[in-house]
Amino acid sequence: MSAATEGRHAGPVPKDPPGGREAVAVWSIGVAVYFVAVIFRTSLGVAGLDAADRFQVNASALATFSLLQLLVYAGMQIPVGLMVDRLGTKKVLTLGAVLFTAGQIGFALSPSYGMALAARALLGCGDAMTFISVLRLGTRWFPARRAPLMAQLAGLVGMAGNLVSTLVLAPVLHGIGWVPAFAGSAVAGLVVLVPLVLFLRDHPDGYGSPPVARAAGRGAAGRFVRRQIADSWREPGTRLGLWVHFTTQFPAMVFLLLWGMPFLVEAQGLSRTAAGGLLTLIVASNMAFGLVYGQVVGRRQGARIPLALTTVGVTAALWAAVLVHPGDRAPMWLLVTLCVVLGTCGPASMIGFDFARPANPAERQGTASGITNMGGFLASMTTLLAVGVLLDATGDDYRIAFSSVFVLQVLGTSQILRLRGRALARERSRAAAAVPCAQAAAPAADPASPPAAAGV
Template structure:
């Protein structure tokens, strides 16, 4: 498992005395964390996004791009075993595909945030669609490891441009109190792309073959590009010009430092890091091999389990969106609950004798991991609430790096351990190898939890 306006009710976390969130009502028109420069014009301060049908229409166009991005991003998750056979590679090399894609995604978040702040989300979305389609088309016809790897990097670059752009469109069109719900709904609908991958793509891959399947996904970007180009409006009629046109533009380095120096941005990044990566690493690459090779499931059974994870995420997205919209005080309790239950379920599954937990425990694990993606969006809510509008994209990009950095570390760690634990002469990996390798994810889980606790205390001060 890139911003959105503030929750309706303040909490001790959302309104500390010395560091008030950017969207908490105050007497003065300028937020406490505003960047240096002249204050926005009174018209900008008085404007309230209207919401309504036009807002939902604009948002739906952006979400269409995000769904496409999720399909591109997770397409390798059901093709891991096929990719190993096609390119003749082992677990470490296979994990490199997803690691590079995630590395590019994470590394692009701050540049993309700056682009959104400076040229607007519509142009960034169009560029993202073009890059994703080009990368996926090259991947469809690659027969060697190196060009296939390069194509996934291009795909990751385009993918990185989608989520932050959609959230900026939502922030311009919807009232502040509505945004936490809209953000969760964005993640929920985007999860539908994952469902397409696990259900449709898995079947198409074996029915139509590698090149036809991935080539079709690439060409899907053409109509999406045209629709966004023709119909998407970044802001409602009567909206004031963005702040970037009303005040001197901050140098890039200064804008990044200003966003990073805000503890709310860093707290958001670590919340995203810790809550997102378990389900992300599982869904991006290692879920299907773990269930098929490690647990002895059929491909159809493993696909059903991954679909359960996706459906669970959609349900949790609705629940968390409602809770966070009602009160900001629910943000960290939700995150800590998700972390605790995820760690508990993985510990139980990995500690099971012989590395073969019962089916009911695997089902519970899928349901629990479904909460990871929706919980990670809480991190973006912190980044949005503690930064002024003119650096929303930059702060959201920093926060959105977290989960993908955690995923990258976990993907690599599991792949290296699997290769180290593989039986000599064996083509696959046994249950014991998966049992030990998947213990690696507990390390970033502990690190992230410790950083959240540290930054929460700093924010309270």
């Protein structure tokens, strides 16, 4: 890429947001919306067996619920990224909250399998609008050095939503029934809409980047879309971020979203209570490791690739150990270890955004994040379907069905190794070029002024 092109893409050096209490308050509103979206997204994971009984479907049809939801989610990532870049965070988050709440209500009241599928698709559409918006809030309200930690904290709050599904929705579902449980949970979507509409702002006063100009006419709008996508994809950091997300996230997602509970109950002979406890362990492990990964990556950028590849390797090793263990059932200590390790998958997937973020200017952050976020959900979608099809084809042989995980891990790891050198070299050259620009843009310090306080 020429120097002139580089300058056009990089744009002026933006001011670093100060953080502070107001930033925490605004960011918390966005994260609350994401928290509710994750509760709705993962609610099927604790209701998979109930859904199979309610709609009288087999494993492949049951997998279609999550598959369609993830298909919509993954397919919406680039459009949502473009919407965030064009419309701003508040409008996109508001639309998302309305859609996923309507989807949850529709799922509660659906009398047939087809209507339930449509409701999950609507839920997936709204869910797709939340996480990229929250990432955008983090970069617009907090200093750049806080970005990895804020992204991990957002993921941690999302996993807390998963925890609510496991600890609250599951017993409520079995206690009061399908319709009251799902319809009652939809109230949470209405609750988060109120502060979202009243108080959320896209960025602090004086710290917003110039808005992306609206294109005049359909042709100009199409050129804008193509340019945003092409410029983001051209950056090796964006592609590396996608493959890191692809390779690290999906084993835990597949386990939590649908197949973990049936595997633990039907293949491992555990009670629903014990299986729910192991799913809860994954969430708790994710939350703990999220804080660790965020701190490590924030302080040492060189740890990103080693952390991601180590997570993939250890996950594959534990997954294989459970599947090849002699006898019909793995010992509890091995299942516990697997679940603890699966908890690292979510934090490791967030590292993908730490490659896409520095590779793209502020006006492309939404698009680049959307491309990155597609990775893990494409892998999850593929594996959810593969497991369901293989279970039906093999008479519920989980060893064969769950072995499909290794195929995607090998594919993703090969792409990470292929792209890492180019992406890291590009990142170093961009950082070196940005230093003199930032120094030239910074105002002269007043010798009589005290040093500024660090942002939160």
